[in-house]
Amino acid sequence: MGLQAYLTLAAVVFGIGLFGVVTRRNTIGILLGIELMLNAVNINLVAFARFGGNEVGMIFTVFAICITVAEAAMGLAIVILLFRIRRTVMADHLDLLKG
């Protein structure tokens, strides 16, 4: 399996994540989509590191995973706060910035 296959996989995962972000009504579902997109990027990094022979990509991926965890924690905390204030986590109800 060459680099092409990994990149295709990453693209597919990214597409699924993006689809989730755009279509899910539940905020938690959107967060999950974001996680998928980030992981697609991680796959890219690892694949390039493996086939490009540069280990920095691997190390960078470890950092990215850590940051993603922190981001997920932050995101969930915001969702809980949001639920406390608005009594809903449906994204299409959260349109206070509507013009």
Added chain:
Amino acid sequence: MRGALLSLAAVLGPAAAFLVLAVVAPLRRSGRLAGYFSILAAAGSLAAAVGAWRSQEGATRMVWDWLPSQGRALATLGVLADESSTIMLVLVALVALLVQIYSLSYLDHEPPRSLGRYYTYQSLFAFSMMGLVIAPNLVQLFICWELVGLCSYLLIGFWYQKPEAARAAVKAFWTTKAGDVGLLIGIVLLWQQSGTFDLGEMRVMAGGSELPLAGLSLITFCIYLGAMGKSAQFPLHVWLPDAMEGPTPVSALIHAATMVTAGVYLLHRLDWLFALTPDVLLIVAWIGAITALIAAVLACVQDDIKRVLAYSTVSQLGYMMAAIGAGFSAAGFFHLLTHGLFKALLFLGAGAVIHAVGSNDLSRMGGLLRRMPQTATVFIIGTLSLAGIPLFAGFLSKEEILGAVWAGGLAGPFAVLMLVAFLTAFYMFRVVFLAFFGVPAPRPAVAVSGFSPMGGGIHHPEHASHEHDPPAPMLLPLWMLALLSMAVGIYFTFEHGEPEFTSPAWLTPAAVAAAAAGIVLAWLTYQRRAIDAATLASFFGPIRRAALAKFWIDDVFEGIVAAGALALSRLVGWVDRYLVDGVLNVVSAWTVSTGDEMRSIQTGRAQDYVYGLAVGLLLLLVWVRWSLP
């Protein structure tokens, strides 16, 4: 060279006086001292002018380059001293000097500041008028032309607190300005055709028929428009009678003897140019005759002594223009000179009467011959001269004009001018009989109460009860002018120059008969009372009514101006309401509606923005893929 130098000195005298009076405020505010200073300059100017006139042999000129352009001067400043400019210079200097002396006494009740202002303006006027007279080119002439217009404005509005005077000043300024635009256009067009402003060079070109004749009629007509405004030709004559709101000496100097004749003088200066365009000359002649007739008719119905004289001035200016139109500008110029003498005399005489009676109204005068014998004598001399009685100056020049118009083959204007000669004698002797003969009018109490129809300061209650001849500073100019107009008349009666044309033998008797008939009619009506004035008036019913309404010329002008202003404001209002406001409204409405459309994009939902981002990213990728090599 001597003539030119002396002419220059004559011009610079009043210029220096004006500068000193304008700059040295204490001298100006001292009033009488400023007057003496100005009179001194005017006297020096007169001496230089007479010297220039006596030492005249042919034309001498001195010019300095001015407005350098492409290696040569676009215009020059200087002096052109020839026969007509030096004699005109003498007339201007003489009348200016006499009027300034006269004003010392006439305006002695003015506050010193006003008097100083008056003499400053007088000096400026003398300078500008003489600068106009000696101008060797049209640029200098035009500048001085405007300067005399300014002085006229300032001096008509001398009593500027009086609303009528202020309005008359503005009216005079605007009306003459309407003509001046024509003059300016004419000068520029002429410069385009000939490439020079210089009168001498232009004359050589005209003589050598180097001037293209095509379009020349337009040029001369434009120049005539300027003369029409300045010399109060129909229909631009409306300002001159109103200009009588100024002090009487000003009327004598500016609105009788000198400035209003500038138009005639201009046409006389350019007679070689006008000779090339006979069609315009015909217009000049006819308008001159019409002006003379209209003004003479108007003069017959006026009750204000100064307005009679003002209309008479308009009428005589029409005479001069008619002679120029007939192609004999020398005759018109001769009448200009004699008219300058006797009309200044008449105005100053009228001023003495007004000074004594405290009113301009003819019905408030009467029987003044016994109380003001000297004034009456000089006034009658002036009247005889204006009426055209032999041995007086006006007789010769008027007869010469009639002869010129006849010789020019203009039968229509000739007939009109003969009628005007009759009318002139009639209205002038009407004034004489009403003011100096007959029974003294009862002096109404209002004259003693300090009310002055002449505005500020010249009314003196003591004069109202003690009418007598004026003091020496006023009498001296009167006698000077009276003697001069008689001397000129007698001199030219016996010393006849070579005539340019032959007048028919019946002309002199006919002209004298017309004048005599006018005098007799006035005598019968206002002295013997054989003809009732009211009957005479009702005989000319419609004409009289029309004349009392000034032939509605002022109304027509006012109507045109008012209607024009109204139409213009309507147009401007429409443009403002529908064009300016319209553009603004469209722009703002468009902004609002576009914003309204665009705001639906801003849903406030994060997912929509992400969707937008994703689509944008995709498009960017496609673009990068296809645009990069």
